[in-house]
Amino acid sequence: MPSFDVVSKVDMQEVDNAVNQARKEIEQRYDFKGTHNEINQEKDALVILAADDYKLTAVIDVLKGKLVRRGISPKCLDFGKKEPASHGAMRQRVAIVQGIDKEHGKEVVRVIKESKLKVQAQIMEDQVRVSGKQIDDLQEVIQLLKGQDFGIELQYVNMRS
Numbered sequence: 001m002p003s004f005d006v007v008s009k010v011d012m013q014e015v016d017n018a019v020n021q022a023r024k025e026i027e028q029r030y031d032f033k034g035t036h037n038e039i040n041q042e043k044d045a046l047v048i049l050a051a052d053d054y055k056l057t058a059v060i061d062v063l064k065g066k067l068v069r070r071g072i073s074p075k076c077l078d079f080g081k082k083e084p085a086s087h088g089a090m091r092q093r094v095a096i097v098q099g100i101d102k103e104h105g106k107e108v109v110r111v112i113k114e115s116k117l118k119v120q121a122q123i124m125e126d127q128v129r130v131s132g133k134q135i136d137d138l139q140e141v142i143q144l145l146k147g148q149d150f151g152i153e154l155q156y157v158n159m160r161s
Contacts, residue, residue, distance in 0.1 A: 002138055003131035004159040005124075006108060006145065008100050008152045010076045015096060016041065018066040025062055032058075036089065039063060046077075046094040049085060056082065056090045073153035097152060099126025104150055115144055135161055 019041050026032050026039075035051035037059055048063070050056035064074045080093035100108065105123040112121040112130065119132035119141055132138050142156050 001131050001133065002135050002159075002161045003129055004138055004142070005157050006100065006128040006130060007126070007155050007157055008076070008098065008104075009155060010072060010096055010098055010153075012096075014070040014072055015067070018063065018070045018072065019046065021070075022059070022063045022066045025066070026059060029062075031055075044096050044098065046096070048092050048094060050090050052088065053082065053090050056092060060092070060094075075151065075153045100128060100152065100154075101126070104152055107150055108145065108154075111144065111148055112141055115141070117141060117144075135159075 019039050023039055026037050032055065035055060037050045037055055038048075039059065040047045040049070046063070048056060048059050050059050060079075064077075067074060067077075076097050078095040078097050080095065082090050082092045085091040100123075102123065105128050108128050109121045109123060112119060117132070117137050117140055118134070119130055119137050121128055121130045121141075130138060130141050132141075138159070145154060145156075
């Protein structure tokens with residue numbers, strides 16, 4: 001029976017490359033001269049430290065631009081609250097979201113079932129498996145899901161016939 005998986009994965013190597021490019025640009029930009037701004041990468045998160053709130057926003061914009069150029073959607077970023085750091089600086093933690101949580105998984109399954117296509121969808125840990133008798137139905141499901149906005153970036157992998 002043909003099937004495919006709906007996943008939400010982020011290529012961490014590309015995130016690392018984008019962070020390095022953003023760091024270089026921040027070091028060279030005139031509006032950041034003489035201030036302490038940095039992006040620290042942890043396992044599944046980034047910690048952004050900037051001299052003030054304006055600079056924090058500018059650093060985030062630079063980072064988002066670099067991520068988009070590397071083919072990573074900003075939807076995978078979950079911004080924590082801004083918090084003050086020492087010497088009037090601002091810090092913000094940005095989690096990198098991997099996988100489809102239960103809430104988003106239920107929403108994807110609901111959309112597929114409402115489409116009345118002859119396919120079955122089931123949540124399997126952090127992904128959704130869609131299977132059906134015809135590959136055309138599966139391709140229609142992919143097009144349907146691409147037209148929806150679930151608030152997370154979705155990829156369609158493991159197409160089997």
